[in-house]
Amino acid sequence: MIRSVRILMRRFQRDERGTVAIIMGVLLVPLIGAIGIGFEVSNWYRVTRAMQNAADAAVVAAATNGGATYSAEAAAVAAQYGFVNGVSNVTITSSNSAPCPGGGNNCYSVSISGYVPLLLSEIVGFAGDAKINGLAAKRLAASSVATAGGMQSSFCLLALGPPGIRTNGAPKANMQCNVMSNTGATCNGHNLGAPIGAAHTTNNGCGVNQYSNVPAAVDPYAALASNIPPNPCGSYPQEPSKKGAPLPNNNLWSGTQSLSGNVFVCGDLQLTGDVSVNAPAGAVLVIENGQLDTNGYTFKTTNGSGLTIIFSGTNSGSYTHAPTGGGTIDVAAPTSGTWSGIAIYQDPNLTSGVNISAAGNSPTWDITGLVYLPNASVTFSGAVNKAGYGQSCFVLVVNDITINGTGMILPNGQCIPAGLLNMPTTTLPGRGILVA
Structure with missing residues (x-):
């Protein structure tokens, strides 16, 4: 009998049947856990994706509604x-x-949240983050943000009259702010890089997002003409021709100029050297029936100074009512008072001698504030930077504008601290726009 038992034990020792069953019994718990986690995560993704789709559609609907019932x-x-x-x-x-x-x-924003019960992930010890009816659950959520349909937009470039906004071979134009024409806009081959391009009639290619048939923007600056100081001038010396008499000394500037209140120049103002304007309380420089000829020099405001340059006078004669010459205009507008935020202002009563053929280029414009040229046809060729001692704020109002080559307006988000509280605006039509 002992011999038989030994034989049976040897046979049992050599028998490998059932080994896989034992191994599977040991591995079954983690295997089921891995399958459970994979199933759970797939289910969470499916529900979250459905929530996100619902939030996107809901927020666009709310922004398009734009009224008191947007939430409903x-x-x-x-x-x-x-x-x-x-x-x-x-x-x-x-x-x-x-x-x-x-x-x-x-x-506008919409957020959707909810809970899904745990199915198999508890096997590996995941307990969820909530209890619903005593059962473990996982919280899921999604959210979306949209801008309102029909919301008001502001513009750094406004063309008041026909033919509005045009390009002339402008493959490098980069207007980093919105542009608007109260008539039409035509940009051939390049959209100007403006985030929004709008036109009261037809917009043909201007702006990354393009709008036609929008309400005309109101000119918020024309009424300032009533604040132009009365003209005290009796004569208006002009820059001489080759045989003409030179300008009087009062019309020739260089060095540091300390200005306050209203300062008048009768006729042309020509620089004979770099000019630094010191006007800590703000000042208004009125040029009557004359141009500001930078003559290749720099005309700038000092740190803490603010200056408004007004071109005024009459339409008779052959006067030029605009900045001319090479060099640089580096001017920051006052940040308070009647002329707050206004850097250059052409009297809207002027209709002749107001056009500018090389805006931003001759002279270079480093300007903080509004440049108001309501009856001018402007060819814009350069890049407008902020003033050396100013905020990033530039607004240009013209009758019509042609943008050449590298016409650029750099980032433009600090107009309120720069003193320009009112920018040209209009209401853009359309559905809400998903932004996040």
Whole structure:
């Protein structure tokens, strides 16, 4: 019998049947856990994707609605995607004062959240982040942000009259702010790089986002003409021809000029050297029936100074009412007072001698504030930077403008601290635009 037992033990020792079953029994728990986690994560992604689609559609609907019922509009659209506020632990929240990615707090937002029960992931010890009816659950959420349809937009370039905005071979133009024409706009081969291009009639290619048939922008600056100081001049010396008499000394500037209040130059003002304007309380330089000829020099405001240059006078004679010459105009507008935010102002009563053929290039424009040329046909060729001692704010109002080559307006987001509180605006039509 002992011998038989030994034989059976040897046979049992050599028998490998059932080994796989034992190994599978040991591995079964982690295997089921891995499958469970994979299934759970796939389900979470599916539900979150559905939530995101619902939030995107709901926020665009709310922004397009733009009225007092925007929240109900958002909830109704989310319900079409199967997410009903207060049902099955779903929560939908909406706002019309959400932060916008580009600044401000006038965007619309919709957030959708809910819970899904855990199915297999508890096997590996995941307990979720909530309890629903005593059962472990996972919270999921999605949110979206949109700008309102029909919202007001502001513009750094406004053309008041025909033919509006045009390009002339401008493959490098980079207008880093919105542009608007109260008539038409035609940009052949290049959209100017402006985020928004709008026209009261037809916009043909201007702007990354293009709008036609929008309401005309109101000119908020024409009324300032009533604040131009009365003309005290009796004569208007002009720059001489080859045989003419030279300008009087009062019309020739160089060095440091300390200005305050209203300062008049009768006739042309010509630089004979670099000029630094010291006007800590702000000043208004009125050039009557004359040009500002930088003559290859720099005309600049010092740190803490503010200056408004006004071109005024009459339409008779052959006067030029504009900046001319090479060099640089480096001017920051006053930040308070009647002329707050106004750097250059052509009297809207002037209709002759107001055109500018090389704006931003001859002279170079480094300007903080508004340049108002309401009856001027302007050819814009250079790049406008902020003043050396100014904020990033530039607004150009013209009758019509042709943009050449490298016409550029650099970032333009500090007009309020620069003193320019009112910019040209209009209301853009259309549905809400998803922005985040």
